[in-house]
Amino acid sequence: MRRIHTVALALSATIAFFVGGWAFFAPRSFFDSFPGVLGQWVATDGPFNEHLVRDVGAFYLGLGVASVAGLVWRSPVVFRILGLAWTTFGVLHLWYHATHLDHLQADAAVGTVVSLSISLALGVVLLVPGPRAGGGDNTSRADVASPTDATGSALRAGGVGSATSARTTTEGETR
Numbered sequence: 471m472r473r474i475h476t477v478a479l480a481l482s483a484t485i486a487f488f489v490g491g492w493a494f495f496a497p498r499s500f501f502d503s504f505p506g507v508l509g510q511w512v513a514t515d516g517p518f519n520e521h522l523v524r525d526v527g528a529f530y531l532g533l534g535v536a537s538v539a540g541l542v543w544r545s546p547v548v549f550r551i552l553g554l555a556w557t558t559f560g561v562l563h564l565w566y567h568a569t570h571l572d573h574l575q576a577d578a579a580v581g582t583v584v585s586l587s588i589s590l591a592l593g594v595v596l597l598v599p600g601p602r603a604g605g606g607d608n609t610s611r612a613d614v615a616s617p618t619d620a621t622g623s624a625l626r627a628g629g630v631g632s633a634t635s636a637r638t639t640t641e642g643e644t645r
Contacts, residue, residue: 475549478595479537482556485589486534494527505585509578515570533559546600553596560590 493500497520504512512523533555540552564586571579 472600475596475598475600476541476544478592479540479549479552482552482589482592482596483534483537483541485592486530486537490527490530490532490534492527493523494531497523497527500527505581509575509581511574511578511582514573514578549596549600553593556593557590557597558593560586560593564590 489504492504498518501512501518501523503510536555537552540548564583567582567586571582574582
């Protein structure tokens with residue numbers, strides 16, 4: 471993978487642990503103060519709901535843990551799966567906030583859209599294939615399309631354990 475994928479995933483994990491940790495472990499403070507020095511973005515959008523704020527924190531922490539796992543087990547497939555998760559979340563999160571800016575001051579509205587756009591862009595970067603020797607994507611079709619068994623061997627259609635695999639009887643005939 472290219473360095474840009476690693477950087478994008480590390481930044482995404484950092485965002486996840488910052489937002490997730492604050493929201494989960496200090497929900498009232500998160501509600502009243504997020505994002506901190508840039509104003510109050512959450513408290514102006516309805517009443518406090520501890521359950522909802524902690525759920526947001528738990529979701530971000532889950533994405534953060536998955537992102538760290540992606541940094542440990544680096545592979546094109548892992549980066550793309552995390553890219554799908556971060557991009558899906560980023561699009562939906564940005565869409566909500568971009569369509570609900572009326573309760574924010576102008577500077578807070580700009581800050582919200584810019585910060586969520588950056589987070590979304592990091593997810594999109596993870597979707598972009600990395601180069602392989604000689605150019606192009608370094609993900610083989612087998613890496614993308616074939617699940618693996620517990621030993622890491624690729625499972626193919628018609629392979630061991632599939633309904634279409636041939637079995638040889640003691641008489642040597644194939645079923």
